Amino acid sequence: MHLKSAPFSVSFYALILDDVKELEDHIAPLVFNEELDQYAKDFDNFCYGIMEAHLSEKSISFYRGKIKAVAEILLTKTSIKVVRDNLPRLQHLTVNSYYDGLTVLDYEEIRKEIRELAQFSVDKQSQKNIFVNFDDDIHDVDIPEGAANLTPADNFDEYKKKVNAYLSEHMDDKAITKLRTNQPLTKYDFENLNHIFKEELGNEQMFNELSDGKSLGVFIRRVTKMDKSAINNYFAEFINDTNMNNMQIEFVQRLTDIIVEQGEINMESLMKGRAPFDRPKFFTIFGTEAQNKIFSLVRSINENAKEVA
Structure with a gap:
């Protein structure tokens, strides 16, 4: 030739x-090619594969699975700052439906953002490459792209990933900010959140299973965590106006920490001195007036997570 x-x-x-x-x-x-990072080049290949499949109107499920696997591993390495900085994108990449409607330019953007993180998807202790073998055979399948072919467990797992990705990306949304900072929501706020979590991302049955029976407001608070400074400020007047001893101060601090983590307080446990409020029991270290004030503050926090009738 x-x-x-x-x-x-x-x-x-x-x-x-x-x-x-x-x-x-x-x-x-x-x-x-001057590139020395083999893992970055491997991720490039995944992305180029999905681009080629997209342009050829072929199924992207093979390459999508590879990219999802890398993203899922990286989500276990969020102690690494560069991984944590790309958390929203990584969470989206674990959701099948995220790939719907993406263009070649979108895939190129993903490639550029994530390629340098690929090195962290390797088991450093065993030196076992977590990337799959590029020599895998690719076979055409008869299932049309996008067709439903998931088990109920797959659907639920997909829903969890969608919810986590949504909350990570929308932490600063008005309604979510209200919940995190203990501000009351409007009826419209709750209608919009219900639509998103029980219709747009999945259905009500999936939400109920994921939330373990908790209300929507409390569930969002638990996942996103309440703003600690906002809760401290909410208790500030009570603390300043009450001459508390060290045991009382420690109790209020534990109370606010639980609110930040769990988004609510079980009133019955608090009033009856049940765990985690049994050592010491609430009513043994505070007088009646202080007890009533704390009840009022906690009840208000709980109410602000409830839907408006």
Whole structure:
């Protein structure tokens, strides 16, 4: 094969051994990649594969699975700052429906953002490469792209990923900020949140299973955690106006910590001195007036997570 004279459109229809040898000797040495990060290059290949499948209108499920696997591993490494900085994108990449409607330019953006994180998806202790083998055979399947082919467990797992991704990306949304800072929500706020979590991302049955029976407001608080400074400020007047001893101060601090983590307080446990309010019991260290004030503050926090009738 004479590379200079042969028309490009004809030369590569059928290559004989001599043609391949000529390409190896004269063309291959011209191709050089200075990239030293093999894991970044592997991730590039995943992304180029999904781009090619997208342009060819083929199923993207094979490459989508590979990219999802990398993202899921990286989500276990959020102690690494560069991984934590890309948390919203990584959470989205674990959700099948996120890939719907993405363009080649979107995939290129994903490639650029995540490629340098790929090195962290490797088990450093065993030096076992978590990336899958690129020599896997790719077979066409009869299932149309996007067709429902998930088990109930798969659907629920997908719903959990969608919820986590949504909350991570929308922490600053007005309604979620209200919940985190103990501000009352409007009826519209709750209608919108119900639509998102019980219709748009999944259904009411999935939400009830995920929330373990908790109300929508409390569930969102538990996942996103309440704003500690807002809760401390809410108790500030009571603390300043009450001459408390060390045991009382420690109790109020434990109370606010539980509110921040759980989004609510079990009033019965508090009033009857049950765990985690049994050592010491609430009513043994506060007088009646202080007890009533704390009840009022806690009740207000609980109420602000409830839906408006």
